[in-house]
Amino acid sequence: MRTAVGIDLGGTFIKGAIVDEAGTIVIKEEIPTHAERGPSDILRRIEELARVLIERSGVELTDCAGVGIGVPGFIDTEAGVAVEVINIGWKNVFVRDPLTESLGLPVYMENDANAAALGEAFAGAGKGCESALCITLGTGVGGGVILEGKVLRGASHMAGEIGHIVLYPEGAPCNCGHRGCLETVSSATGVVRLARERMARGEQTELQSENLTAADVFATAVRGDALAQAVVAEATEVLGRGLAIAANIVNPVAIVVGGGMARAGDALFTPLREAFSRYALERVAAVAKIVPATLGNDAGVVGASKLALFP
């Protein structure tokens, strides 16, 4: 069976895997990124990681379709350049051509959130769905759109930034420079912020301000805490509205929700599905199933490999 190497370049770790054309991971490995050593060192170790994986998997080089890389920043897929990767300090780093040359295999690049979305649509919760919206609820809200099995990139590679739909023009400041983006309310950070705001206003709660996490808020809401329930209601309401806006445009079969906050399970998904169906067009809501992501941290490598398997 044909395979490919999927690489997920992160700020702390570089994950790599050999993935077959059914989307199954044959073997995987991760190494530290060491961002401080600079781009050429990282590229050299990505090359080494790819070689080690191919060798250890016993895959013939002729059966390897190539290498796909998810990069956590702005990229230019035409030129094969990482334009800006803030968390590893890259600016205009040529990635594709040097690696193609050193490995002797075709190399493909994608933004990491898009690669993760592609992974879920290829072999995860969106498997078999030709169109999917994928979001990651973590520190921020990442998003990707898959149409007919391909990543929707847009004119400047910004398609799918669902987290930055402005829902409250007068709302809290967002990292993007605007105010009141979806992610200021419906990310893990947003949920904690909403809870803290209510606590500061003196609302009664069993939540403790110290080390407060979004998981605490969801768990406490389930136990009947009024403040936590109000926060969950607001975060899911806003997320449902944002997803409905995106879904009315894309008309997806699946909306895949991943990231740390998705672990809240029904406490998140039940009110989210309810809010979504209140705002999405009826025919849009009727076909769009909202499901938890299933690949977890492997989504990035699986999606990256798909770039090479089915270019």
Ligand SMILES: [Zn+2]
């Ligand atoms: Zn924003």
